[in-house]
Amino acid sequence: MTTTQLPQVQDQRNDGTALDLDWVMAAQANTSAIERRAKTLPGRRSVKKDYQAAWLCKAISLMDLTTLSGDDSEGRVRRLCAKARQPVAQPILHALGMEGLTTGAVCVYHDMVPTAVAALAGSGIPVAAVSTGFPAGLSPFHLRIAEIKESVAAGATEIDIVISRRHALTGNWKALYDEMREMRDACGDAHVKAILATGELGTLRNVARASLVCMMAGADFIKTSTGKEPVNATLPVTLTMIRAIRDYQDRTGTRVGYKPAGGISKAKDALVYLSMIKDELGDRWLQPDLFRFGASSLLGDIERQLEHHVTGAYSASWRHAIG
Numbered sequence: 001m002t003t004t005q006l007p008q009v010q011d012q013r014n015d016g017t018a019l020d021l022d023w024v025m026a027a028q029a030n031t032s033a034i035e036r037r038a039k040t041l042p043g044r045r046s047v048k049k050d051y052q053a054a055w056l057c058k059a060i061s062l063m064d065l066t067t068l069s070g071d072d073s074e075g076r077v078r079r080l081c082a083k084a085r086q087p088v089a090q091p092i093l094h095a096l097g098m099e100g101l102t103t104g105a106v107c108v109y110h111d112m113v114p115t116a117v118a119a120l121a122g123s124g125i126p127v128a129a130v131s132t133g134f135p136a137g138l139s140p141f142h143l144r145i146a147e148i149k150e151s152v153a154a155g156a157t158e159i160d161i162v163i164s165r166r167h168a169l170t171g172n173w174k175a176l177y178d179e180m181r182e183m184r185d186a187c188g189d190a191h192v193k194a195i196l197a198t199g200e201l202g203t204l205r206n207v208a209r210a211s212l213v214c215m216m217a218g219a220d221f222i223k224t225s226t227g228k229e230p231v232n233a234t235l236p237v238t239l240t241m242i243r244a245i246r247d248y249q250d251r252t253g254t255r256v257g258y259k260p261a262g263g264i265s266k267a268k269d270a271l272v273y274l275s276m277i278k279d280e281l282g283d284r285w286l287q288p289d290l291f292r293f294g295a296s297s298l299l300g301d302i303e304r305q306l307e308h309h310v311t312g313a314y315s316a317s318w319r320h321a322i323g
């Protein structure tokens, strides 16, 4: 295994398209078929034992290491950034031949952007800000736009915006498109991830339609959740969203990234997501410019598994779990 320098920021921007309502309304999601397929995923033997450590390192490189708590402090954010720079103990990285491995980005509230930018200076690790009145996204629209601009001015190069769920729930796709378009414009050169808050959209069909509308309006990534909804990233939602991404690329030639977020805390779950992305979208999406995990506690479990791997203490249950 060798350390690979991976692109941190997508060179290709999604400029979006006009709103195509016929295409949006034609988007369906066969819920029972998707749920059946999702149930088969955790048991599949997609990741061979010999490559497990490499896949777990890959998961780290694709992670938006996150803290989004009301009691976040500058000290906590500095510790998070130190972890992003060196996500696993040096001897473990050395043994794996992965010196130089970092997380894909760090993701914080707007207030913490300057601290994160300073702590990551010179590392090449981007700072992502959750802006637009995260997590509900119900503050006045002009304030949400102002927050985006302030986050960009403070040095965030990735902005995670939250959509107005009511537009999707009422089928007001034009309003969702216009809102997303304006947020995209406010981001300027920063990349924009559209958080759909899928746990609040009611149906997979709404998820499919909202995914398409956000991509048409110029989202560089579509992201499942804030991590604060009662239901966050799930496999059926992921299948629905990544198939929308595939459809969008087939029709426009533009690749849009995918970020599952919320409740992904186990290394074995990360492997399921990675194998699903490989199957459905292909290897090109297994790069940090097109895929991120949004996660606050996943790194801890991956670190434990890598330590066990290096020290030969792999547990029987872990072997069984990932086949």
Ligand SMILES: O=C[C@H](O)COP(=O)(O)O
Binding pocket: 066, 068, 107, 225, 226, 227, 228, 261, 262, 263, 264, 294, 295, 296, 297, 298
């Ligand atoms: O965007 C990231 C999520 O808020 C993280 O959620 P989590 O704390 O459940 O990992």
